Amino acid sequence: MLKALIKKQFKECFRSYYVNGKKNKSRSKAGIIGMYVLFTLLMLFLVAAFFGLSFLMGDPLFEAGYPEMFFAVISIISIALGVFGSVFNTYSALYMAKDNEQLLSMPIPPSVILISRIALVFGLSLLYSGIVWIPAMAYVLIFQKLPALAVVFGILLTFIITLFVTVLTCALGWIVALIASRMKNRSFLVVILTLAFLGAYYYVCFNMSTFLEGFVVNIRQILDAFKKWLGLFYQIGLAAMGDVRAMLFFTGLTAVTIVACLVILTKTFNMIVTRAPETARNKGPVKDGIARSYKTALFMKELKHFTSSPTYMLNAGLGIALLPAIAIFALYKQELIRDAVTTAFIFLPQVKQFFPAIVFIMVSMIGWLDAVSTPSVSLEGKTLWISHVLPVSGKDVLRAKLKLHVVLNLPSAIFGAVSLGYVFKMSAMDILVVTLYSCLFIWFSGAFGLVIGVLRPNFTWTSETMPIKSSLNLVIAWLGTLLVMAILLGSYYFFWEKYSVMVHLEITAVITAVLSILLTRWLDTKGAARFESL
Amino acid sequence: MLRIDHFTKSYGSKVAVDDLSLHIQPGEIYGFIGHNGAGKTTTIKSVVGILQFDEGEISVDGVSVKADPIGCKKKIAYIPDNPDLYEYMTGMQYLNFVGDIYGVSTADRKERIHALADTFELTGDLGQLISAYSHGMKQKLAIIAAWMHEPKLIIMDEPFVGLDPKASHILKEMMREMCDKGCAIFFSTHVLEVAEKLCDKVAIIKSGRLMRSGTMEEVKGDTSLESVFLEMDELNAMAAASKPAGEMEG
Structure with a gap:
């Protein structure tokens, strides 16, 4: 059941790769290959850009003896990009699908519907986070020496970071859905909340550039600041270096948040998708219209x-x-x-x-x-x-x-x-x-x-x-x-x-x-x- | 009011409607009956300008659908079988939108919207988003929008589906009143009892071909419309079974 739903979700997402929207007919094999080639080229371009960034940032940090800082910063960029890339879709992907009622009328538990939709969010998050984390790992494997455990953890972290991003975006989507279902002008509310998120994101990015400028010069102080204020990312950095305790901590934290997220989202899913918004329940007299052209x-x-x-x-x-x-x-x-x-x-x-x-x-x-x-x-x-x-x-x-x-x-x-x-x-x-x-x-x-x-x-x-x-x-x-x-x-x-x-x-x-x-x-x-x- | 002459519509190599001709006079309620996939919706969608057709001519009140589609559409109101309306609008916003498109004055639309919405007990729901409407409420809203601009020809595809008994009864009365004023109504239905009681004329279509048409008496004689429909169906099945295999394949 879950497999069929996940398949449906991804089929919808990648529909334009297989179906010609113009003719509403399936694409030829060459057409499908062409679409994937285009997609791959775009991805390669982005991967190359982040590989370059890793190269520029990695060398001084590894030379200065702070490799965990490299992974910590990469994890921030990866998580930020993952959240930024998926957040716009999450609210509508989780709650606004047109087949909500159709699926709810079938003998499918809401948790299964939800997991199938979260799987799509996971896919998108993997795409966005991966284009930062994977080239960074490639850079480290090619140009730096790491213990075997660090390599294994690094590969595992690709998926664990993606899961973490998925939880973050789902939580944001859930908050937006919860508030929106109780508000009158929910469209504007969603936009304002997202813009606020974007503003915060840009604020962090803006300060991050200042932060990075003095990176190598003030590395000791920054390391302390990281440990104090951005401990989570520092733990990811340590985990990527093969620290078992840090790996267990981040994996455990992700697992707990996933479970909590799934429980909360499942319990509220029916209520959110079936609840009519305030405007929809607006009974009573309405203003007559005036003729326009x-x-x-x-x-x-x-x-x-x-x-x-x-x-x-x-x-x-x-x-x-x-x-x-x-x-x-x-x-x-x-x-x-x-x-x-x-x-x-x-x-x-x-x-x-x-x-x-x-x-x-x-x-x-x-x-x-x-x-x-x-x-x-x-x-x-x-x-x-x-x-x-x-x-x-x-x-x-x-x-x-x-x-x-x-x-x-x-x-x-x-x-x-x-x-x-x-x-x-x-x-x-x-x-x-x-x-x-x-x-x-x-x-x-x-x-x-x-x-x-x-x-x-x-x-x-x-x-x-x-x-x-x-x-x-x-x-x-x-x-x-x-x-x-x-x-x-x-x-x-x-x-x-x-x-x-x-x-x-x-x-x-x-x-x-x-x-x-x-x-x-x-x-x-x-x-x-x-x-x-x- | 509505003339369909030698209308043919194909989807690729499949002929959906083949050489159909129907003439509907002002004041007539004309029923269109047939199996699922017989070609009813294709005909209706071609009349209202949703589908473009290959052969034949369709005109409304002397205006050709092909030559002057806008002029034609000004005289028509259409209610589809599944009214997918703009869900981001409230009922009132949708009615005002339709009023603006048809150039209904502020005073006229106010009077008509309130009268029709009261009739269908929808007044209290006009401030709601259409996304919150049930199928029946959407159907009622589509009916109000259709009646609001006082068209000369109303075309409906299965209009009674989704309506509660009271709304169905009101709609039937409204259809008769409208035709008494000189309007014509062309609608498809599977409910043969409704067609029999309501229609002045009826046409039966099967596999894209017109099987029978005329006044109710001409079509059904002394029997019921249901008997005629089933009898015709049986005769067709027997004719198909008696054909040689090669001929059937062809």
Whole structure:
């Protein structure tokens, strides 16, 4: 029973690898292999990056005689990345699946349903934690000498750390679910809680860099601080060095938390998934509506969908909150930001003239993460019939989706571009150009993502997480937009002796506008016809 | 009001509906009967614009579904067999959304929503998210949304499934009232007793082909609709059994 459920969970997760969402048909063997090759290449890239990090960090620490500190820091990064990577999915994966009632009606104990879903969280956690821990182990095996027991413990720790991450993310998902089921505006609550978690995460990361800077110099004090404040990670570090006591401690702690987590989650599972939220039980008189145009109605429908789904908001709208936060931070720490950017781009001649391009990249890259439009077609799911039977054209429906992407991202992009422009002491005209270009790029990325969404829809999901996060469409949209940006800006390499950065930005802004018009034109005509035939 | 002429729809090599023709006049309640998989839902989905079809012509009040789908849809209301509605909206938000799309004025929608919701005893639930609705409540909401913009043609796929007896009775009365005002109703059902009592005309479809159609008297004569349906089924089974093996395979 459990095996069948776990198989179903993973099948859903990896559905896009086996099924062509565009045709809703199974992929050919070559297609499946191609998907796995792409996935492997992405993983190899990340593994190589963390191998490099291990190399840079490991040598001084091993030479200074503090190998356990190396493993302690790696375990922090591994756990942080594991939690960060899985936390967005956990709440919806554990509690928001569409087959909740179907499974509960079957003779399956809730604990089995829960374990099958936790298995998926474990899989994702392994992926995120593993890309840090496994290259670190590889580095140690290749370049350092460790006792045999340390190697065995190191391999075992890959799984024990993953289990620990799984417990942490499940606990967070459970807290969010528990509070959300008792709150009225639960979507926003989930978003606020997650953003608070993210804020804390970034705060730790920010301080961590300061912490790492003086690592080797103040190693003794840091070691003491680790033992005092971050004892758990220090124990992991000792365990990875072959310390049996530390290994037993961390394994025992993980086992106890797993058992406690399973008991609590199982006991509350039925209550959480079957309890209607406060808004759902809102009986009594309701306000009558006021007539609006059908275009406004379509737009408001898209907005309502976005604001009602924490998964959608967090995965496709993080930049909306992140960009103003970064801009405010930059305004607060102007000199620090200017110095940091000047140092980072020291290889550029006359770095100041590149500031407008750097501001544009910063704004666009953060906005680029907001793939609001990409999953919006697939998100129609089983309600697609409504768009088809209402007297509205496919063009109107797609325009509403594109409008949502632009309207949500535009204010933060404008604020971000103007604030960062001010921080980098750009002229008013340059700020205006960069702001306009950033707005154009948002239009482009929205239209491009929507084109991908129309070409490769998937309406057969059981959890919104699938189209919002676990879809190849997002990868294509992100990589495609990134490629276009790289080509447009990178082409300055050939012209930098002929004209200024600003002129190049103006030219590429015009090109972006033309591309956006072409994509929107396609959406209005062929895209609309395709949407109507879905 | 609804003309279906030589309509054919295939899924790949499988012909789901083959050369179907039906004419429905204003004021008529037209029942559409057939086995599971007979082609009822395919026909209905093609009429309302969900499915695009290969051959034939469908028009509503003189407007072609193919040539002017939007114009056609403005005259239609559709209630599916399984009303998957926007679960992130409350009942009231959904009704207002539909009202906005069909251009129903603020005053009209207020009056109609309250009247219809009171009739179906759904007023107190309109502030709830649709995700908390039962199947029957969703069905009632879909009916209110359909009636709200006063369409000329109402198309329903198994409309009585999930409704409680009182709501079923109300719906039947509303269907008759609507047709008395000149609207036409085309609906599929498996409940032959309902079709027999409610419909002015009926069509029986089997394996994508129209077997019989006409007024209730023309179709059933002195017997019941159930007897006609079962008799026809038996005759078809016998005809299929008497065919040579090679012919059957072909």
